Amino acid sequence: MTANSGMPSEATPLLPEAQQTKRPYSTWRFHVTTPRNIVLLLALNILILASAGGLTVVPQTRLLEDILCHRFYGDIKGLSDIDESMCKIDSIQSELAYINGLTTAVEAVVGLTFAFPFGILADKIGRKPVYMISMVGTVLYLTSTMAILRFWRIIPVQLIVFCSIFQVIGGGTQVVLAVLYSIAADVESSENRASAFFLMSLASFSGNLFGPLISSALMEVASPWVPLLSAIALVPIGVSTFIFVPETLQVKDSDDDEDSIHENPSAMSSIKSQARHTLTQLLESFAMLKSPSLAIVLLSFVVQMSLFFGKSTFFIQYFSKRFGWTLAKTGYLLSYRGIISVTVLLLILPGVSKLLLSPSLPFRFSAAKKDLVLAQCSALLMIFGYFFIGGPTVPVVFFGIVVATLGDGLAPLSRSLLTAYIDPQHTSRMYTLVGIVEALGSMYAGPALAGFFTVGMRWKGLWLGLPYFWLAFQCSLVAFGLCFVNLRSAIVGKSVGSEEEEGLAPRDRNVNV
DSSP states (O other), X not given: OOTTTTOOOTTSOXXXXXXXXXXXXXXXXXXXXXXXXXXXXXXXXXXXXXXXXXXXXXXXXXXXXXXXXXXXXXXXXXXXXXXXGGGOSHHHHXXXXXXXXXXXXXXXXXXXXXXXXXXXXXXXXXXXHHHHHHHHHHHHHHHHHHHHHHTTTTSOGGGGGGGGGGGGTTOOHHHHHHHHHHHHHHHSOHHHHHHHHHHHHHHHHHHHHHHHHHHHHHHHHSOTHHHHHHHHHHHHHHHHHGGGSOOOOOOOOTTTOTTOOOOOHHHHHOHHHHHHHHHHHHHHHHGXXXXXXXXXXXXXXXXXXXXXXXXXXHHHHHHHHHHOOOHHHHHHHHHHHHHHHHHIIIIIHHHHHHHHTOTTSSSOOOHHHHHHHHHHHHHHHHHHHHHHHTSSSHHHHHHHHHHHHTTTTHHHHHHHHHGGGSOGGGHHHHHHHHHHHHHHHHHHHHHHHHHHHHHHHHHOGGGXXXXXXXXXXXXXXXXXXXXXXXXXXXSTTTTSOHHHHTTOSOOOOOOOO
């Protein structure tokens, strides 16, 4: 099975045909029924969960730093307070960077191992059950992390690296995101899909705006434990919003379902059979990558976790170390960046997108061409932005934050661009592949930044910005690759004229969900 199977023509609706053979969206009277309301609920879910995640970044880093500081100065009982400025020495900061970096690497290994099986499961039993399973693993991961931070006197703090193992239950964050984006792709038309992805990304950035802002304020007036416990309380609230989202998995006719698992109970219970089936599905999904352009866009997600880590957990440690700010004060910079992200995703990108699709222009971009051009521009902005973030003064870093954040549309634009190369039946697996590629990037993201940070501290001076010069280099590779994306190989629009294949003419898609 490849991405070309069941390829629609220009006259063939992409989604309504499938909707005739799948269960209705609403199976409970409290379920929302319109695509817009479903996407709004998904965005609300992401907003709450992202806020919970944002609440943990600064206080967890501060608690880890404080624990390492007490151990370094021999105060194992932790009976005395140690001024935060005494914790900025190179050896403590290097160990802190490696603990955070290795934590992301272990989480990536777990995601890489279990994301695809749970992605297949989402295509079989539904999006909602897999989401709920994933959230169970996420809660266990958070609570185990806090347990180690609380009982560090008797539990080696380095064990926090392995807390991500709990995410074998459900596959972790990558599966949660894959499920949420798959639901949005299920219900939205191709013309509105990019806007839906922008809204969901906006929700994520908004959560990352308010989370650090609130946690920094709470840390200045209370203990770092207050925002951490608040984050745990937010998780069930976020999950409760998902109750009102209907199941959107298509139910295909048995004759057409090439991916169905045999109904033999013994086969279903056989680990060997399931492992073989998972491997087969994985190989079939990688067969979708026979388009070089699709592979290039997919590979752009390798750097996403490096960029995310570099502008969140690692950034507050880097900035605090380099410029002598407290971690609580540095946390406000994450909110500063979040404000810019919200502006980009809410105003700038939708406005530019509307302009490029406007009939008043002498020529109009297709949806895919528009996404490609904006993705290329976003990558270019990130190159210069991350280079300046590695600068030697606070104003230069602030300028770099602004420029790099203007490129925050790269991920949702790339996700939308991927849909031009696959048929709707494969969206869930494609987004799971995105999660796998991001997990591959996560395996080196944290350790690489920690390594460059350690080298930079050793070399001093301008070299302290070495981690961000590395991020700028990765963005340059993405920008270079996007220059070779060919929209002629896209599924959507293959049957139209050459001018439209170039992306210079609008496609008439009457696709309704």
